[in-house]
Amino acid sequence: DxxxxxxxxxxxxxxxxxxxxxxxxxxxxxxxxxxQQALGQGPQFIFQYYEEEERQRGNFPDRFSxxxxxxxxxxxxxxxxxxxxxxxxxxxxxxxAGGVSxxxxxxxxxxxxxx
Amino acid sequence: xxxxxxxxxxxATEGAIVQINCTYQTSGFNGLxxxxxxxxxxxxxxxxxxxxxxxxxxxxxxxxxxxxGYSYLLLKELQMKDSASYLCAVRDGTDSWGxxxxxxxTQVVVTP
Numbered sequence: 001d002x003x004x005x006x007x008x009x010x011x012x013x014x015x016x017x018x019x020x021x022x023x024x025x026x027x028x029x030x031x032x033x034x035x036q037q038a039l040g041q042g043p044q045f046i047f048q049y050y051e052e053e054e055r056q057r058g059n060f061p062d063r064f065s066x067x068x069x070x071x072x073x074x075x076x077x078x079x080x081x082x083x084x085x086x087x088x089x090x091x092x093x094x095x096x097a098g099g100v101s102x103x104x105x106x107x108x109x110x111x112x113x114x115x
Numbered sequence: 116x117x118x119x120x121x122x123x124x125x126x127a128t129e130g131a132i133v134q135i136n137c138t139y140q141t142s143g144f145n146g147l148x149x150x151x152x153x154x155x156x157x158x159x160x161x162x163x164x165x166x167x168x169x170x171x172x173x174x175x176x177x178x179x180x181x182x183x184g185y186s187y188l189l190l191k192e193l194q195m196k197d198s199a200s201y202l203c204a205v206r207d208g209t210d211s212w213g214x215x216x217x218x219x220x221t222q223v224v225v226t227p
Contacts, residue, residue, distance in 0.1 A: 006158075033215070035217075040219070041219050041220070042119075042202050042204075042217030042219045042220050043158070043202075043215075043217045044217070045214045045215060045216070045217075048170050048173050048214060058213055058214065060188075086219070090157060090158070092215075102146075102206075103148065103160050103163060104148075104160075104215060105160065106150075106157035106158045106159070107157055108156065109157055
């Protein structure tokens with residue numbers, strides 16, 4: 001049973017550029033959430049996708065956008081990159097059924113460095 | 116506002132017990148989760164509490180008091196591999212799909 005996968009593993013960009021990160025959820029999961037984790041901090045919620053729509057969003061600017069495909073995989077796009085966007089970006093998938101069944105399972109993350 | 120507090124770091128000896136406390140103030144509550152995160156790796160799920168009381172899972176136990184906005188994770192018979200960051204997360208709101216709010220994590224250092 002494949003877990004959550006993310007690509008790429010590492011990425012280096014320069015300020016002002018745009019980046020796309022990809023996530024495939026755990027088999028059977030239909031909900032994908034994206035998090036940003038700065039060094040030494042807990043993950044910060046960016047947004048969540050369900051049925052190809054953004055269901056809820058954290059306190060992140062519009063430069064952060066996403067998409068979910070019919071196969072439940074998802075992309076995170078960040079435009080006009082800033083130095084402060086350097087972080088580990090985590091994707092988590094869940095079943096959306098509530099209770100412990102809605103536990104979020106995390107992928108290995110994409111380490112983004114903005115120079 | 117939203118706030119989840121946990122100690123920054125704890126040190127304990129191999130074989131000992133460590134208790135990591137977490138207090139929270141969120142706009143809603145729909146479950147509390149504990150995750151373990153080794154350096155450079157993804158968080159992995161440890162435990163889930165939604166009702167008051169203790170949940171035991173092998174060497175790990177988690178306790179919740181909703182009226183006090185308080186939880187703890189108890190790690191027993193510590194092993195060197197338990198050295199990691201432990202994240203407390205609250206699923207807020209009233210919907211089963213509420214977003215997760217994470218604490219900053221508690222770094223546990225296990226010494227020989």
